[in-house]
Amino acid sequence: MRPRVVVRGMVRCESRTSGSGRGIAAATRAMRVATVPDRWEREARGPLECRGDVLVGVCPLPSHRHGNRPNPQQFRAERRGDYWLWHCFGCQRGGDVISFARAMANLDNRAIGAWLAEHFGDRALGRTTAFQTFEPIQERHTATSRSSAQWPSTISDAHRADSEDIALLPFRLTLDPDVPYLWQRGVSPSTIERNGIGLARRGVLRGYIGIPVYRWPCAAEEHPVAYLGRWPGEPPQGKPRYLWPRGFRKSRFIFGMQQALDSTDGLPLIVVEGPFDVFALYEAGYPTAVAVFGSSVSPAQANILLATGRQIVVLFDGDEAGRNGTRQARSLFGGVSQVRFVSIPDGTQPEHLSRDQLAELLWRLP
Numbered sequence: 001m002r003p004r005v006v007v008r009g010m011v012r013c014e015s016r017t018s019g020s021g022r023g024i025a026a027a028t029r030a031m032r033v034a035t036v037p038d039r040w041e042r043e044a045r046g047p048l049e050c051r052g053d054v055l056v057g058v059c060p061l062p063s064h065r066h067g068n069r070p071n072p073q074q075f076r077a078e079r080r081g082d083y084w085l086w087h088c089f090g091c092q093r094g095g096d097v098i099s100f101a102r103a104m105a106n107l108d109n110r111a112i113g114a115w116l117a118e119h120f121g122d123r124a125l126g127r128t129t130a131f132q133t134f135e136p137i138q139e140r141h142t143a144t145s146r147s148s149a150q151w152p153s154t155i156s157d158a159h160r161a162d163s164e165d166i167a168l169l170p171f172r173l174t175l176d177p178d179v180p181y182l183w184q185r186g187v188s189p190s191t192i193e194r195n196g197i198g199l200a201r202r203g204v205l206r207g208y209i210g211i212p213v214y215r216w217p218c219a220a221e222e223h224p225v226a227y228l229g230r231w232p233g234e235p236p237q238g239k240p241r242y243l244w245p246r247g248f249r250k251s252r253f254i255f256g257m258q259q260a261l262d263s264t265d266g267l268p269l270i271v272v273e274g275p276f277d278v279f280a281l282y283e284a285g286y287p288t289a290v291a292v293f294g295s296s297v298s299p300a301q302a303n304i305l306l307a308t309g310r311q312i313v314v315l316f317d318g319d320e321a322g323r324n325g326t327r328q329a330r331s332l333f334g335g336v337s338q339v340r341f342v343s344i345p346d347g348t349q350p351e352h353l354s355r356d357q358l359a360e361l362l363w364r365l366p
Contacts (some may be wrong), residue, residue: 054078059088061103085311095266102265166215166252168223175200175210181232182209185351187279194259195279205229208243211275216257216304225253228275228293251298254305255291261308264288268311268340270362271297272350273322277315280351284358289350295325302332311338313362318344 049056049072058066059075074090087094093103175198182192192198200210208229215225229243244250256278260269270281270289281289288310292301295316305312314329316322326341333339342361344350350358 059090061088061091061093062106063103064088064091093265099266166225168215168225169227170223172223173200173203173205173210173212173227179209179232185276185279186283187276188283191279191282194282195256195275197275199232200227200229205243207231207239211255213248213253213255214258216254218258230276250293252300253293254301255293257290257304260288260290261310266310268313269305269308271305271312271314271316273317273325277350280353281358284353284355286358286362295321297325297329297332299332302329306333306336306338312340314339314341315344315350315361317350318346318348 055077056073057075058070058072071090075086075088077086085094086100093099175196177189177192177198179192179199182197187197196212197209200206200208205227208231211228211230212224213226213228214222226245226248228245228248231239231241231243235241255275264287267288270286272278272281272289272291273295274291274293278289278291290305292298297305297314312333314326316325316329323343326343329339330341344353344361353361
């Protein structure tokens with residue numbers, strides 16, 4: 001008899017089902033009650049061996065090519081707090097219940113929400129299921145225990161009111177991607193293109209590397225809310241190294257969210273301090289790095305991160321500011337099991353670490 005485990009998962013859906021808003025609600029609520037074992041049972045795969053909160057068995061992914069004797073211990077589904085995560089050591093793939101369902105059903109982001117609504121909508125919309133309400137993180141003096149809190153079922157519900165009052169730029173800058181300084185820092189053409197960065201030849205940012213900043217969630221082809229400027233190398237006297245837009249409230253934004261969440265199959269978000277750390281981690285094979293523009297996480301940024309339903313790994317610099325920021329983030333996130341903290345060697349930054357050093361620090365990530 002296969003084990004039956006029902007655990008509420010905290011996950012996110014970017015898809016939009018056809019029809020009325022009821023379909024969207026069904027999909028998003030279904031993802032909060034569907035689990036990896038549920039999806040396994042839907043496929044009538046072989047038995048899963050239960051070892052506490054860990055289930056072990058043969059990898060069920062249709063794309064996995066087994067030999068004559070499939071390994072009964074290569075696939076693991078593990079409960080972490082209120083989540084289910086999975087990993088196949090043969091496929092070298094893993095993630096949350098959304099990525100698992102997507103891989104099993106061979107569906108893209110647009111279709112997976114409808115699939116979940118169809119298969120688990122009855123349970124999600126049933127009156128017997130109790131859903132805790134989302135209470136956003138407030139400033140520290142109003143903080144409460146959040147170890148078992150449920151985060152928003154949809155991003156727009158939690159953030160739309162706040163993001164609607166963010167003014168978008170009426171233009172896009174024309175930036176020159178041919179910047180030797182970027183190459184010297186190990187930023188490849190693909191990373192330059194991915195992030196839309198380059199040298200500004202005119203305007204306020206003339207001579208600076210322009211780094212576009214977007215709100216999140218953002219629509220396709222949406223203009224940025226601002227451009228951050230970084231002087232290529234040591235700036236001349238009287239020029240700041242970083243040029244921030246006037247009135248820009250960096251505590252409301254996270255750099256690289258859209259790129260990090262695009263086609264990364266539920267992998268953890270790695271939170272670093274600055275955009276160049278994001279570029280370095282992408283070059284090293286970690287496409288889910290995002291930056292909070294400094295060594296502290298604001299309540300608004302914390303809510304954006306948690307609302308994705310992803311695991312979160314805080315990887316700040318190994319200096320005094322980074323250590324203080326890590327302690328502040330621990331206090332802010334409280335006991336949320338979704339968040340982990342990784343320390344790096346003193347005096348270093350993530351962009352200075354080699355691939356082997358990063359792999360040693362992050363190898364436990366699903």
